[in-house]
Amino acid sequence: MLSEKTAQGLTYAAGVRRAQAPLRVVIALVLAVTFHTQLVTDWLWIWFGGYVACQLLEVWALWPFRPERATSPPAWRIGLALVSIFLLGSVYGAIAIPLWMAPGSLGPAGAALLLAGGILNVLSHSRGSSLAFMAGAVPFAAYLVAAPLIDRAVRGADPFSLPFILVGVLFLVAAVVVFRAAERLTEAQTRSVAELDARRAGAEATSEAKSTFAAMVSHELRTPLSAILAAAGEIQRRAAEPEVRERAGLIAQGGRLMRALLDDLLDLSKLEAGRMRVEDIPFDLQLLVEDLSLFWSSEAQRKGLALTLHGAETLPHKAEGDPMRLRQILNNLLSNAVKFTESGGVRIEVAHHETPGQRLVLRVCVVDTGRGVSPDRLARIFTPFDQGDVSTARTHGGSGLGLAISRELARLMGGDLSVESREGEGSRFTILASLGRSASAPVAASASPPPPPPALAVRILVVDDHEMGRRALTLLLGPLGAQVATAESARAALQLLSLERFDLVLMDVTMAGMDGLEACRRLRADPGPNQGTPVLAVTGLTSEKDVQACLAAGMTGWVAKPVDAQKLYDAIEGVLADQDDPATAAA
């Protein structure tokens, strides 16, 4: 039974032999031309013709042996390939017999050299298949042994025959030993490559599991965090005593820091898993940069630093890209610049240049006169979780993720983030990003203070299997003056929705038992009082794919967990306005 290994070994040997075919014919021709004056002339040309025919047969027989083929050729084909290799060796080696008996300078030495060369050639390309090696080498070895015997039979006793036979046998043994050693080496190589592959696959699986775990943990933490932020905000609004308000403010501040850390962890796991996408939407580039500068100059002022903006007036208003992610990168650079500068100031330099195809390259430099970064730390500055030294985390907080994420985001935007720094003198971070030029009206990117929530005389149903989630949303909905009911499962919600009319449903997506998506699908399929009621998904999973799944299930929109009060009010206002709009309502 011919094995897979034989087929693989043959595939390798076939590749080499096919490539060598023209050279072999040339060598045979050179031999025929060289020896035709010294050996029997006619015989030589017959030999050459036979050799070319066998070479053609071999090329044909070896044709299907290719690494790119998914299945190995059938057994008969493997047999044919081995026979053709054997035949070619037999015909080629046949010239050694007259050569051995030739008079003059040729003789046994020339013939032995020719046959040894043949064996070495076979040895060089017979990897992993002893059958391929045998088929190629046996004719040469046989001639090596037979030539002196034939010589003795034809020309009588020859005193040198026996040593030649011994040399031939020794050569054959050496060739087999070398072949076995090369085969073992190849096997060891194959094993270590397989081991490396297995380790790489293991590392990839671990990384994937780590990303999934990070996404799951940050998602699970969002519900309690929503509750912390909502409760702290509510206490801050309602408490009469200033100390209580201050403590609630502290809780809110801690919650916001946790939210930022969660966002960073989630971003990092998305980037590591290659799942991060940047958007391409219209926005006001000049306004975005001016807003950020305004915000951070008041932060800088608190530390007695000057923050200046240069070149913003040259930026176009209409651009296309991901304003949220651009803001995230710039916020990170500006927050670091203000955080790590004790005297002097921070300078923002912006410029852009047009590129073909309605695109522009934005360049923003954030330059500070702060503590700077030493050369050895500079080399690791974009490494996730690296904050230089332990004291940085204690004195300045942060996670050491901001720059790593910022650089990856800049790269996703077709640009990069780089840094130059001198310890004790300051740093210069430069971000490049490729943006589109937008013709349509930009979406407002203003950071002006949020308007107060509108008072709504509406009924809202909050569906969440987590009590903390229900309470957090109820608290956040309080200032709206809406009438709020809650349901602790998708089934309970569907029952309530089949009986009473609501103006809006806030539906948690990940729930035990029936999830929010299935609940919404059933609501839309049931011709009850709420078949057309808007449903907002409340979810920690906000990737493009997750959002599409919500919309496909019949949801009207979504808000991200931990729920930001203003974003929730905006989303509610948006869906209710659409309901009131007769054009949308009729659709």
Ligand code: ADP
């Ligand atoms: P973090 O959230 O800890 O600030 P970053 O990735 O944004 O994480 O920054 C990593 C580290 O790089 C910081 O902890 C700090 O040591 C150093 N660093 C970043 N920006 C500056 C800067 N402008 N000046 C000096 N050091 C900086």
